[in-house]
Structures are given as C-alpha cells and as structure tokens.
Amino acid sequence: MTHMRSFSKLEERNIAYLVNHNISFTLVQVTGTGLKKSILDATAPMRSYFFEQGIHNYSEQLQGPNHKQILPTRIFDERNEYQTKTSLYRPITKKGDPRLWIYQLGEHTHADDIHAICAYKMEFRVINITRVNIEKSYTASEPSPLKEFIAELYHTSSTTSEELLAFFKCHKGEWFEAEITADTGIGRTIETMLGIAQNSNKTPDYKGIELKSYREKRSSTKNVLFTQTPDWSLSTLKSGREIVAKYGYLDKVKGKKTYQNTVQCNLPNSQGLGLTLDQVKELLELQHFGTPIEDVAVWTLRKLHQRLSEKHRETFWIAVDNKYQDGKEYFRYRSIEHTRNPILPQFDLLLEAAIITVDLLLCRPSGHGDTYSFKIKKNGMPLLFPESLTYDLLS
Template identity: 45%
Template sequence: MRKLTELEKKNIKLLTKNQVSVTLIEPTKTGLKKSIMDATGSVRSFLKEKSIHDYDLQKQGPNYKVLIPAVIHTGFQTISSKASLYRPLTKNGDPRIWFYSLTKIADPNDIMAITYSDDAFHVFNLTKLNIEELINTSIQNPFQDLIKKINTTENEVAYELLAMLKKIASAGPIRSMVDADTSVGRTLETALGIEINSSKKPDYKGIEIKSFRNSRTNRKNLFAQVPNWKLSKLKSSAEILDTFGYKREEDFRLYCTVSAITRNSQGLNLRIDNDIKQLIENSDKPEVGDFVIWNLDKLHNRLKEKHKETFWVEAESIRINNSEHFQYKLVEHTRKPITSQFDLLINQGIITLDHLIKRNSKGKVVEKGPLFKIKPKGIELLFPPSESYSLI
C-alpha cells in the first residue's frame, strides 16, 4: 500500500476516535477494470478477527464464492451493494474481494476504508470524503448515523481512575522515586497504590497506565515481546548482541531503533510478510539476512491484551531541590486497539522496534526489550477512542 496522505491520516484519526474499526485496501487500475482486488493480509486478518470470513477455510472455485451485503457511502447518500469473497481456481487460489459498484466512487490508488456493522460491510473513500464534515454537520446523513451506532460510551472504571489521578495531580509535584527513565511510571503507580511488578496484565482493573514526560517527540511504549526463537535464525538476545553489538564504556551493547521504512546504522530493518503472517527483522549483511521472526497473531494478541483500555498520562518534569519531581497534567484515554492497523503502522514507520541489550562487565546479558513503540501522532491511528482529560 502506498504512503497515506495527510487527509487520509486525518480521516483515519477521526474514525478511530469514534471507535470505528476499519481495514484499508487500495484498488489498482487493473483491479477496477476487471472488478477484482487482492484480499491483502490486513484485510484477511480483519475479516477473521471480526468473525466475518476466514479465507483459510474457503475452498477454491466459483461454487464456494461468498456474498455479503454491503453499503457504499458516497457522503450524504449510499449505494446498496454486495461483497464477493472467493478464491479462484488459478494463481494458487489467492484470496480475492470485490464490492459491486465500487467504480462509482473509486479511482485507481484511492484508499478505501472497510468496516462492518449490522451484518453488512460499509465502504467509503478516504481519499475523497471529508469525514470531519460528515460527522459534524447538522444535516443528518447515513454516514453520521453509522458512526453514532458504532460509537460506545465510557465506563465506570475509567471515571474512577480519572478521579484518583485528579486527586494525585491536585496535590502538586511528586518527587521521583528513582533516578531513571522509568521513574515517571513507577512514581505514579506507587501513588495509585499499584504494586510494581513484571506482570503483562493491565495495571488497574483492566486499564493499562502508561506515563511519560511531556516531550512531544517521545515515542510511547506499546509492549515488549521476544521473537519466536524456534522460527528465527538467531536463537537468543545474546546471539543478536554478538552479531550486531558495539562497545560503549564498560558494556557491550545494542541499543537501537529498527524501522520498516529505513535501515539503521547497524543495517537493520523490519518487513511484514502478510502471506505467512510474520514480522521479520533483516540485516544487510548477506551472511545474516533475515534473522528473527515474530508471528503477527502473537503481536496482535499482545496489543489487545495490554491495551484493551489505556490511560496515557502526561507529566511535566520539574527540578526541586536538585531532585526530579512530576506534575501529572493530562490523560489521553484509548480503547480497543485496531489490530488490523498495527501492521499498517509498522509499514508506515509509525510503530518501530527498540533493541535494549547489553552484556555487562561480569558477562551477563540483560535484555529490556524488544520494545514496540509508537510515535505520538500514531496513537489516534491505532487506539479508539481518543479522549483527553485535564488533571489540573
């Protein structure tokens, strides 16, 4: 898929803010002419996750074609349609999808959004529609009705936690517990009475709490997840360190960010293979090549497990008597990550991976990651809804 325009990104942010889970598809000139589109990995994942359709269980040939009702949104009107999902007898049965009447709203390489509600697909053109205008206009329209129907309300636990955070913030700056990058989170969790532990479960009654200093350039931690060592060429963090590490002071370490859109100084990058549902880390060293693998289903499950509901708490760092203090000021509240967009955001370089591996002077290898992180502007692309609350 091509790089998204600013308008397309803005449209996705508005959809995710309103809890509309979508998958994206880019029809080609040939596809529009022949009324056929590849059901890409992200589309297949979306359909399977929503229990709409599983191509893995579908047999090849026209006798096994599946038709599902669809609504194509043109703005203030709709077109009644159907979606055709099938696997042809030719070309290894590669999954296909088509929406009748799609050519009435789509030009080649437009980005189409697909969602599902009331037993029907809903399709709209992100390249051409003004989503903000359709949602906010005083003129009632089918698209606005769809958004309102999908949208959900806040729950009691969120307001309970918000009240606790406001009480903490009203007491003024809190002295940092430790002198470390992680102190902003540890200090807040202690103030909330949450025990510091290594559990992968959310922090407070199902809500994950992520605290950060208020630098707008800071990427935010999503979760840590080791590769599938059985499928990987390199079988441990120690092997990764030995292959790509460097000497720094008394430690031998590999501290670096890895992205899908460029190679870093160590020659590393990421790529997604949707056909086998894997995230692969690659080296430009010919003798190494692809060296570690993550199963995308595993990453999706970690994201859903960790961030079913999240409070992203922004803090101002203040020096008082030569000690760091935190004034917690703002909360961004997100729910229900859209896992089908996780892959897209990796491909766009918005979600990246950090290696934090070192071997100390005693020869012990310590791994703090690998950490999957997201750029600040990517939050609204991945987590619906995005509501902000002032704490002071």
C-alpha cells in the same frame, strides 16, 4: 507486491477523522486493472482486520466459487447510502490468493481511488475517502446515513470507555488482594474483576480497550507496548535458542546459557547486539556490531505497525500502589492514563531515537518462554499517543 500510493490531503483528513472518532477500518486502493476485472486483492492488513473483527478468516477458506462468502454491504457518499454486497473468496487458479469484490463499486469509484472498509455487525460499510469529505458530512446540519453511522460507532466507543472508567472510580481507594504473588498477579486480578477470561490472545482486553497495569513504586522508566517474535523466515538465525547459542552468556545459578538484555538503535549493548532501522526494506534489523557486522534477526515494520495499531487503538494505563502483608500482595488504583490512536510513523522515529527499545528475554532460568518486548520510555508516550487523558483515582 504492490504498495498503496501516497495519500492526498483529503484522504489524510478523512483517515484522521475516522481515527479520532475511534472507528476501526481497513483501506483498499482500487487499481485500474482491479476495476476492469472486478477483483481486489485482500492484503495482509485487510485479512488481519477481517479476522480480528470476527467477520472472515481467509486462512480457513477453501478455494473455488462454492466456498465464497457473501456479506451485506453499504456504500456511503456524503448524502446517501447504496445497499449492495461483497464477495470474499479464494479462486481455484494459482495459489488461491485471497480476493474480494464489492458489487456495483464501479458506480462509486475511479481507478486508484482509496476506500475505507468498516466491519460492523457482520456487514461492511464502504467510504470512498478520495471523493467523500467525511467531516463535511458529519458536521452538516441535515442528516445523512454516513453521519448516523459515525455517530453510532463513536457513541458506542465512548460508552465503553465511560463504563470502564466508572468501574475503576467505583473502587477508588479500596485495597484488593492479588490473585497470585507474581509480576502478573495484579493484571490477572483486574481481568478477573472485569470478567475477562485468561487466554493468550494478543488482541485488546476489554471490549476493544487494552489494559496495562503497573506498580507505581517499582515502576521503571518504560511502558511495555507489545511483544512480537522476529520473522524467522527472513532472519539469519532461526530461533531464540540460536541467538543464545551464539551471543548468550552463562547463568551461574543454572549453569546454562541465557540472554536477557535490552537492544536499541545507535548503541550496541554489552554483548554487541543492537538495532538498525532500514526504511528502504521496511525492516527492523537485530545485528551484532562486530567486524564485520553480523545479521541476526529481523521484524517487518508492517507487522510491528499492525501490532501497535491492534493493541493500542485505545488503552488504559493503570498505575497502582501495592503493599505486602503476611506473604500476600495488596493493591489499590492510583491513576489511569487513557490513550488512543498511536501515530504509526512516530513509532519508527522513536525506534531510531532509542525511545522505543526491545528487551530480549531468551532461555530464561525461570523457564518462561522467549519474549521480545517492545517498550517505550515514559517521556516518549506523548509523542506516540498525542490524545491522552489522565484520571486521578486517589483525590
């Protein structure tokens, strides 16, 4: 598998500019071979992005030219746009590895240039971030198609967050009855009030904005970032039940083995389990620190970065006051922390510093499914989410 080369200073500035304007995108490097053969590999992050945007699902696409999908495409430079199209396909040869090609791309690129591909209204917008200075185009006095595109998407994003904040401000100080008396009761009630259907989708909740609610009184010192099962195909043990069988302990009430504990880097827990970050292999490893050290399970850093990026591109962290009356729970909104654009390299550093930890909740007596919950200490939030605003909903 080929990896994308290191970014230049201009590419870094372009990526930061898109991120700070809340524009979602995927990246592709045009290799010399790809340019010559008019073939680009659809990488795993790219395929995930297309799927999440509802634009294409390679896993359901059949092989061969008869099943090729063609999408309208616009290529931007700093002053102009060029209308073309992109084909997404799986060839008959080999395993039908996912491919794409942007027609006429050769007129706007050189070998090893990196391009941002933005999915928008069932079309693609393509920007050569190696050659185009996006900030220069956007701040220029004269209009340009690229400037108009960024302005439109940025306005749409800002409108959504303003709309959501207006909803919470409209209900400032009001008490609401939770749908159910359970840990998830308040979150479920907020989703119902916003018209969000109950489902197990791992994507953000409200028009691309993730909602995370927590009770201020009983709030722990950590926030849940996301849940993610290990990659069992790369792991020594192949399931949560195998972890429990080898390292679990007896639940005295149920008389069955369970495992509910936190694991972190640098310090094994009471059962001897801990985490190791292997940057060379790009893995987060769950290990038993005995003699010898035993490998247990792994997560790929690429998958964890993908989950963080998908889940928390924009998030409302909602703190609530709660009370109980006649066996029912009631709550009101206290404050909202509004975060955007986590810094992915910081995720690894915070893991190593044990500011991000993982709760293993396996074979629980309650009957809930196995959960691998990645949490961050609240004092680490500004390190992962540098762009945040806090809104007081009680004053």
